[in-house]
Amino acid sequence: MPAGEHEFVVVANRLPVDITIEDDGSLSWERSPGGLVTALAPLMQKNGGGWVGWSGKVGFEHEPFDAEGMRLCPVPLSEGEIARYYEGFSNATLWPLYHDVIVPPEFHRAWWNTYTSVNRRFATAAAEAVAPGGTVWVHDYQLQLVPSVLRMLRPDVKIGFFNHIPFPPVEIFTQLPWRHQVVEGLLGADLVGFQRPGDASNFLRAVRRLTDLQVRGPQVTVPGRWSRPDRAVRAQAFPISIDSTAFEELARRPDVLERAKQIRVELGSPDVLLLGVDRLDYTKGIRHRLKAFGELLEDGQLRVPEACMVQVASPSRERVEQYKTLRDEVEVTVGRINGDYGALGRAAVHYLHHSYPATEMAALYRAADVMLVTSLRDGMNLVAKEYVAARSDLGGALVLSEFTGAADELTHALTINPHDIDGTKATVMRAVNMDRKESRRRMRGLRRRVMQHDVQRWADDFLGYLAMSVPPPPDLRPPETPRLGTQPPATDENRPDPTDEQPTDEQPTDEQPTSKETT
Numbered sequence: 001m002p003a004g005e006h007e008f009v010v011v012a013n014r015l016p017v018d019i020t021i022e023d024d025g026s027l028s029w030e031r032s033p034g035g036l037v038t039a040l041a042p043l044m045q046k047n048g049g050g051w052v053g054w055s056g057k058v059g060f061e062h063e064p065f066d067a068e069g070m071r072l073c074p075v076p077l078s079e080g081e082i083a084r085y086y087e088g089f090s091n092a093t094l095w096p097l098y099h100d101v102i103v104p105p106e107f108h109r110a111w112w113n114t115y116t117s118v119n120r121r122f123a124t125a126a127a128e129a130v131a132p133g134g135t136v137w138v139h140d141y142q143l144q145l146v147p148s149v150l151r152m153l154r155p156d157v158k159i160g161f162f163n164h165i166p167f168p169p170v171e172i173f174t175q176l177p178w179r180h181q182v183v184e185g186l187l188g189a190d191l192v193g194f195q196r197p198g199d200a201s202n203f204l205r206a207v208r209r210l211t212d213l214q215v216r217g218p219q220v221t222v223p224g225r226w227s228r229p230d231r232a233v234r235a236q237a238f239p240i241s242i243d244s245t246a247f248e249e250l251a252r253r254p255d256v257l258e259r260a261k262q263i264r265v266e267l268g269s270p271d272v273l274l275l276g277v278d279r280l281d282y283t284k285g286i287r288h289r290l291k292a293f294g295e296l297l298e299d300g301q302l303r304v305p306e307a308c309m310v311q312v313a314s315p316s317r318e319r320v321e322q323y324k325t326l327r328d329e330v331e332v333t334v335g336r337i338n339g340d341y342g343a344l345g346r347a348a349v350h351y352l353h354h355s356y357p358a359t360e361m362a363a364l365y366r367a368a369d370v371m372l373v374t375s376l377r378d379g380m381n382l383v384a385k386e387y388v389a390a391r392s393d394l395g396g397a398l399v400l401s402e403f404t405g406a407a408d409e410l411t412h413a414l415t416i417n418p419h420d421i422d423g424t425k426a427t428v429m430r431a432v433n434m435d436r437k438e439s440r441r442r443m444r445g446l447r448r449r450v451m452q453h454d455v456q457r458w459a460d461d462f463l464g465y466l467a468m469s470v471p472p473p474p475d476l477r478p479p480e481t482p483r484l485g486t487q488p489p490a491t492d493e494n495r496p497d498p499t500d501e502q503p504t505d506e507q508p509t510d511e512q513p514t515s516k517e518t519t
């Protein structure tokens, strides 16, 4: 396959811009919100990087074009592919499976077949874009087969993969009928990154259980094929973050601070303002949060109008059945709480089914006394980090589910088990009544972590490790094109019992490159 021209290529389900097709057929775009593009943009601009992804629009086909200082390579998806690859296999099979089966995952062979063909399309686009010996960074659960296909097409390139969501325990992962192929797909990378050390060790346990490859600490040895040398694949945690300084600066802007005051006035100047900000997703524990809040009103521990809650629930994956059901449940619950405890012009829960610009979010964070993050399972939860970055005044308190990746790092938060409604209620009241000295001390601790470990450091750390991996010599090509869905090298039945090999949660001890060394 002929090589492309980009030293560095990102592959993600979505392009980093929102595209509008104007009436005259021309394109315009706006950069999507989100840390990934912010972290990678400088690198992309410096190295003339390429970004392979879906535009978010049905059937959108377009030649690669330049935007935001990088080359964007749109991957077209038809209506049927969106239904089977994106809504189906990605978001109704993998998403629930990887989030503790909070809702039952669905397994459909037609969805899997489309997932493989779409993954191949992304891999081919990446192979066409990357320069000889270049680097490709593949993102997230929608594209787990891309590393192995790309490795076949372009054995000369370095391949990194980062999973933004949890990687499930092997007992859950092995429910997946195509578990061997997914593991094989990921092992096409040189470096497989996860949010938490626990995710990395879950993956390594899956490799032990499902393959006969040698696993030593964080490293898997994949024997060379077609006279290529053996490869080492490293699996390790790289907790993602936000552009902390930019968010802090935004939240300090006079117009944002003014808006924060105005929000409190518009809400009737409550003494206690509780805030939830989520994509409307069943993993976020919005119903559990509402239940706890409703009971606090019922018990009389909180009262309207002295206390109220704002719940921003941004629309998400609206054609997927479980998301429709969740929306109905949340909206019924909000209606019931407001019916029971609200007053004229004084809602108990202000429910907003919208997405808002970053300025409005920053103002909400500055306005809120207590931030509620109650996820039942969450890869990281960047909302928690945004709240902390916004509170340079050391005000506010963070109530954080222990089932988020963020809880590993944000040890100064008040942690909860969201399934424990009484425990959650007690912790919310503790946050509401916390004395200023303690809340400032906690916020200072939280901010130390978030301000120092930003998204740039995350990207530098990941790419630093990836740069240290050695790809096979570029002149060796595979004798045939990749075939996904081939049989695994051995079956579970004829494999030695893997349970005597314990996975480790420990981070590797060899030297970590620092941000500076790796940029």
Ligand SMILES: O=P(O)(O)OC[C@H]1O[C@@H](O)[C@H](O)[C@@H](O)[C@@H]1O
Pocket (backbone or CB within 6 Å): 013, 014, 140, 141, 164, 165, 316, 317
């Ligand atoms: O792209 P979607 O389905 O609208 O979901 C938003 C994002 O949700 C995140 O949690 C996923 O890790 C991303 O990959 C995804 O892009």
